[in-house]
Amino acid sequence: xxxxxxxxxxxxxxxxxxxxxxxxxxxxxxxxxxxxxxxxxxxxxxxxxxxxxxxxxxxxxxxxxxxxxxxxxxxxxxxxxxxxxxxxxxxxxxxxxxxxxxxxxxxxxxxxxxxxxxxxxxxxxxxxxxxxxxxxxxxxxxxxxxxxxxxxxxxxxxxxxxxxxxxxxxxxxxxxxxxxxxxxxxxxxxxxxxxxxxxxxxxxxxxxxxxxxxxxxxxxxxxxxxxxxxxxxxxxxxxxxxxxxxxxxxxx
Amino acid sequence: xxxxxxxxxxxxxxxxxxxxxxxxxxxxxxxxxxxxxxxxxxxxxxxxxxxxxxxxxxxxxxxxxxxxxxxxxxxxxxxxxxxxxxxxxxxxxxxxxxxxxxxxxxxxxxxxxxxxxxxxxxxxxxxxxxxxxxxxxxxxxxxxxxxxxxxxxxxxxxxxxxxxxxxxxxxxxxxxxxxxxxxxxxxxxxxxxxxxxxxxxxxxxxxxxxxxxxxxxxxxxxxxxxxxxxxxxxxxxxxxxxxxxxxxxxxxxxxxxxxxxxxxxxxxxxxxxxxxxxxxxxxxxxxxxxxxxxxxxxxxxxxxxxxxxxxxxxxxxxxxxxxxxxxxxxxxxxxxxxxxxxxxxxxxxxxxxxxxxxxxxxxxxxxxxxxxxxxxxxxxxxxxxxxxxxxxxxxxxxxxxxxxxxxxxxxxxxxxxxxx
Numbered sequence: 001x002x003x004x005x006x007x008x009x010x011x012x013x014x015x016x017x018x019x020x021x022x023x024x025x026x027x028x029x030x031x032x033x034x035x036x037x038x039x040x041x042x043x044x045x046x047x048x049x050x051x052x053x054x055x056x057x058x059x060x061x062x063x064x065x066x067x068x069x070x071x072x073x074x075x076x077x078x079x080x081x082x083x084x085x086x087x088x089x090x091x092x093x094x095x096x097x098x099x100x101x102x103x104x105x106x107x108x109x110x111x112x113x114x115x116x117x118x119x120x121x122x123x124x125x126x127x128x129x130x131x132x133x134x135x136x137x138x139x140x141x142x143x144x145x146x147x148x149x150x151x152x153x154x155x156x157x158x159x160x161x162x163x164x165x166x167x168x169x170x171x172x173x174x175x176x177x178x179x180x181x182x183x184x185x186x187x188x189x190x191x192x193x194x195x196x197x198x199x200x201x202x203x204x205x206x207x208x209x210x211x212x213x214x215x216x217x218x219x220x221x222x223x224x225x226x227x228x229x230x231x232x233x234x235x236x237x238x239x240x241x242x243x244x245x246x247x248x249x250x251x252x
Numbered sequence: 253x254x255x256x257x258x259x260x261x262x263x264x265x266x267x268x269x270x271x272x273x274x275x276x277x278x279x280x281x282x283x284x285x286x287x288x289x290x291x292x293x294x295x296x297x298x299x300x301x302x303x304x305x306x307x308x309x310x311x312x313x314x315x316x317x318x319x320x321x322x323x324x325x326x327x328x329x330x331x332x333x334x335x336x337x338x339x340x341x342x343x344x345x346x347x348x349x350x351x352x353x354x355x356x357x358x359x360x361x362x363x364x365x366x367x368x369x370x371x372x373x374x375x376x377x378x379x380x381x382x383x384x385x386x387x388x389x390x391x392x393x394x395x396x397x398x399x400x401x402x403x404x405x406x407x408x409x410x411x412x413x414x415x416x417x418x419x420x421x422x423x424x425x426x427x428x429x430x431x432x433x434x435x436x437x438x439x440x441x442x443x444x445x446x447x448x449x450x451x452x453x454x455x456x457x458x459x460x461x462x463x464x465x466x467x468x469x470x471x472x473x474x475x476x477x478x479x480x481x482x483x484x485x486x487x488x489x490x491x492x493x494x495x496x497x498x499x500x501x502x503x504x505x506x507x508x509x510x511x512x513x514x515x516x517x518x519x520x521x522x523x524x525x526x527x528x529x530x531x532x533x534x535x536x537x538x539x540x541x542x543x544x545x546x547x548x549x550x551x552x553x554x555x556x557x558x559x560x561x562x563x564x565x566x567x568x569x570x571x572x573x574x575x576x577x578x579x580x581x582x583x584x585x586x587x588x589x590x591x592x593x594x595x596x597x598x599x600x601x602x603x604x605x606x607x608x609x610x611x612x613x614x615x616x617x618x619x620x621x622x623x624x625x626x627x628x629x630x631x632x633x634x635x636x637x638x639x640x641x642x643x644x645x646x647x648x649x650x651x652x653x654x655x656x657x658x659x660x661x662x663x664x665x666x667x668x669x670x671x672x
Binding site for chain 1: 618620621623624625626627628629630631632634638639642643645646
């Protein structure tokens with residue numbers, strides 16, 4: 001699905017990613033954990049194509065395509081989806097209008113027919129149920145006046161509508177109470193198949209009780225420094241990140 | 253004794269322009285004549301014209317001449333329509349009938365309009381309305397009798413055509429008490445270059461009358477347009493004007509609304525979407541003279557390339573006009589580094605028990621929002637279009653007539669490629 005090799009990225013001349021390697025295959029769920037400032041959100045932004053970041057070395061292969069050569073919108077059209085840590089409020093642009101535009105531009109890119117208004121509305125109805133998103137919210141302006149939980153559910157709703165091959169969830173659990181967390185995780189799990197893959201970026205292990213990863217990676221100082229099975233997340237939760245630093249031979 | 257009078261720019265400008273054909277009272281013509289013998293074209297030293305130069309108009313010589321035009325694409329197909337080409341009534345293109353209780357006719361033949369004609373307009377201080385008064389060739393006279401309710405819109409069409417043409421048009425609109433109507437006034441250009449449209453519209457909204465007025469400006473770049481509306485509202489009346497500027501080189505709108513009765517509702521909305529070297533200036537004045545009234549003003553614009561927008565909105569609340577709710581807002585989005593906006597909202601309040609607010613914002617599109625939309629597969633162009641159309645959509649939503657909304661959408665699609 002995606003193969004990241006020796007990825008180096010910097011912003012304002014400061015190097016954040018320092019040779020990151022990661023491979024995710026179809027059907028897999030990978031969790032990326034790490035302390036604050038390790039580069040977790042930078043990784044998400046770089047993969048989504050945020051232009052402020054400069055890629056200084058490395059490559060990202062996404063289903064045979066050089067991801068780094070694509071514009072932000074073309075990455076989305078190729079099937080990459082980023083669930084934002086801080087979804088943006090866009091006054092005046094309705095969720096519905098926004099999603100229909102997105103869906104049709106993606107379809108056009110793939111040489112598919114535009115979705116009919118009727119089929120689109122049926123899809124909205126079905127997918128909004130998945131994350132228990134009030135259908136009224138679908139008619140409101142994108143994220144405007146949404147609570148924190150509603151914004152995150154709206155991200156997963158968009159993911160359900162766009163059916164990406166690879167979803168990257170950037171701190172989707174932050175600011176969620178346990179009920180909202182369950183709903184969001186339930187949505188993600190329902191969308192899982194052997195054709196797609198998920199990268200869950202999180203600081204805390206809590207989310208991984210609900211979205212169970214196949215692999216857990218520790219991102220520290222711009223690199224993946226440790227990988228393991230799902231039990232690694234529990235160990236990190238219990239012991240914190242200091243032992244990793246110690247293992248790396250750094251003084252804490 | 254001999255007097256040596258240096259010829260002013262105005263005198264030169266007026267050379268060859270025909271005298272008005274409208275039934276003005278003598279004293280009004282005299283006042284206008286007096287204005288033009290003492291004032292010259294405004295310069296940027298004049299506060300009301302600080303950001304708008306009229307030298308391009310003042311130094312040209314225009315001629316008033318009839319014109320021939322082809323098929324017109326009008327905003328409302330099913331309307332009572334009256335058409336003027338270069339300021340001359342065109343019977344062929346106008347509707348042959350008026351609804352019951354309504355007079356729709358060329359002002360030049362409406363002797364009954366004499367009493368009202370010029371009553372609403374200050375010609376003693378303003379050059380363009382004075383010029384209009386002295387040289388107007390024609391315009392629409394619309395009179396709604398008391399309790400008349402018109403189902404279909406009344407459409408006043410002004411077409412500008414030819415090179416260095418001047419169209420000096422004057423309208424008088426009277427909504428008697430308890431009447432209800434919707435008027436669409438549209439300005440178009442067909443093969444016009446370096447031509448100038450100078451319009452004055454006088455509107456009388458009498459007690460308990462409801463009048464909705466859509467003003468659509470869709471002339472082409474390279475032409476000049478100055479228009480002035482003077483509106484008087486009596487008690488319990490409801491007036492709404494939407495000024496939609498879709499095209500035009502140099503456009504200046506002066507809107508004056510005198511609220512002369514109690515329990516009056518006033519809505520004034522406007523939107524302007526500019527590119528190239530367009531210059532569009534909206535000056536509005538709402539004068540609350542009586543208590544217990546409400547006025548709402550919303551102007552929003554999008555300015556691209558090297559275009560300039562000017563907004564100056566003034567709301568007066570006079571000493572005895574208590575319990576006034578007056579809201580005014582102007583918002584602008586700049587799409588390029590060379591676009592500019594001069595916005596000045598003003599409130600002058602002499603009463604002490606009022607609710608008034610005003611505000612002005614000018615900014616660029618939110619880059620984070622553009623990125624967010626792109627991250628969902630939407631192209632940068634579509635993302636910006638979505639945001640821009642949402643921005644001015646607030647104003648377009650104020651237009652009640654579906655055909656007018658469609659016309660506006662189609663015009664913006666054609667000129668900017670935006671879909672709504």
